[in-house]
Amino acid sequence: MNFLSVNLRGVRDSRKVEWIRGLKTTHGAHFVAIQETKMAGNFNFSINRFWGRTLLDYETVEAIGRSGGLLTIWDPTVFEKFGVIKNRNFLAVAGKLRMTGDVVLVVNIYAQNDPIERRALWGELVQLRRSQPGMWVFLGDFNDVRRPEERFNSEFNSMNAHFFNQFIEDADLVEYQMGGKKYTYRSDNGTNMSKLDRFLVSRDFMGKWPLASVTALSNLVSDHCPILLSTVEIDYGKIPIRLFNSWFEIPGAVEYVENLMAVFRFQGPADLALDVKLKWVKKRLKEWVYSRKSEMNSEYNAKVKRLEEIEVVAEQRLLNQVELEERAECKDLISEMDRLKSMDMRQKSRYDGLRTGTRTRSTSTG
Template sequence: MVKDLKKKHRLYMLGLIETKKQVVTRFDLTRLWGQGGAGWDFVGSDGVAGGLLLIWDELVFKKNKCYKGERWLCVEGVLVKNNNNCDIFLVYGAHNRDAKLQVWEELSYMAGLYQVPSCYMGDFNEIVHVEERQGTDVLPRSAEEFRSWIQDMHLVDLPLTDRKFTWFRGRSCSRIDRALVSVEWLEEFPETQIRGGPRGLLDHCPVILDYMSQRVGPRLFRSLDSWFTHEGFLSFVKEEWRGLWEMQFTDKLKALTVPLGNWHKTKFGNMDKKITSFEEEIKKIDDLVSNGVYDGMMEARRKALVTCCERWYVRKEVNWKQMSRSRQAKEMDKITRYFHNITSARRRNNRIDTLLINGRLVRNQAKIKIAIKEYYKELYH
């Protein structure tokens, strides 16, 4: 089954549940993944029951730390391409309610350790909606608790794009295999989606998660309020802007970020050090006055030092005030972003990824848009 998946899809990471192996060796890894730079970690089975295995391409993902529970495996690391930290959880949900609650509690604790984009994948052994289990009219208590846990964790349950159920046994079928991602994950990879793979002889369909790189579009241009308290800031910007007169406006802003960064480092790089330096100079004058040494020049110098020190106090206060507002807004906006991403799930679910055009399956989004436009243009001609 793994070999079939590798033939059809380029795998960067593979999670296996119920391996029934107490120990996973390099030999086992080679049989599954083949030769090449692959990293792995596992949770051993209890006899022939359970067991988790996570394998990844080390050219794509670098592991920093690994945490393990009886029914979950967490690998914290870095995506090499964009140097982003993230957590990948592989989960095998318990079968009874008390054990499920314990798993949710352990995962909640782990989520608090690292505030990074997180993805939870696996067989959760639980549904979220009644339509996710054939013949079910009432949501069981454990399912209500699972749904509450997802909401409390501010996770987004990614919709399947190509099927309704992932587990089959006789006439029974359910959607218990899923991928849950944090709001931070969707901010970095807004086009994340999942689909089902071929089931073959298994009870479960593999769940395939696709993600695109960071959000498209220009980066935001940010400025600090404290810059405007510096007497040389506006003249510096005017001079730099004048040298970029042939560029488009957005290109000018982009080009301005480098000299602005260097200017900030030079002028504001060590505010605490500057303030400490002024305070030490003022103290030296105070010590001289305490010892009976005093003249008009000394008083003028002290006033100048106090003025400069006061100016840097103001700049530091302005800077910290802006930073605190940004952090507060970020914390307050988490819930808003969560519900925004919940509503965006419908849009992701309804997106047309492939379209049969003149007998050919087309995946190119531009060609799909043109074909749809031409179809309706001809239909309503």
């Protein structure tokens, strides 16, 4: 499953709605948790705009006036709800994964600004955690940090951090290391930053998905970064280029690639630029390798011929120092080129075998 969480500071802005829908589609999110909807009353008509045209289920906690508000949306073909618990500051949805039957409880959290109220919330969440068995995921805006390095140009309150860490310990929760952005909140003027948003999971959840990843994404239309928890193994598709290690054994190959990388220019999306760059470098490296191998083959043949001449002389008389050094040089170059040829042949044979195997499998499943 993939979980997406973000504090939107209001959901009426159509740009925010389109942004979340785009993130949900791009990252294949099965759960989307939104904090600070700032919406009261019935806004069911607009929820599908965050999700798109596929099936959805959802739960909400209304804002009080223009403060707070929670929205959790999920894919009912992946997660089947069997219970919900609502609070002003959290929205807990209990259900089971349809594929495995595992019970998972997802808690969408928006913590108060007041530290005294937050400490009361931590106590409520600990009791909630102990109330039901199953794997737990606590996500959202906790409005607290755990360590001084999670704030930048912003005051660190050790007492608040102590109570927050105590809640995590009492609830027996653990945290994946977060990639992407270092901080998840940035003030409107851009000077103050903090890591206020996170995922906290139960140990059995991490035990089931030890290789899951958490990433803080770019905050294009909010003061909070969306954070993504992915338990799905990512398939990046076919390798964009295939190179042989033996190419880089050729003297000058690494330097040639470094020069190519330095002169490449491309205007366009970064992912497309990387794909084009790799293919462009591979094409020119391949041309350079073939040209260099042709030169080396000529040199190889010349050295073999010269070595044979020296061996004929050696049968007639003792070789002088110059001839001995030349003989050693010829043998070293021939030996090195034979090694490169052998490496090249092994890698090509392995590559041809993989291609043949792929074709065979494709034929058998067709």
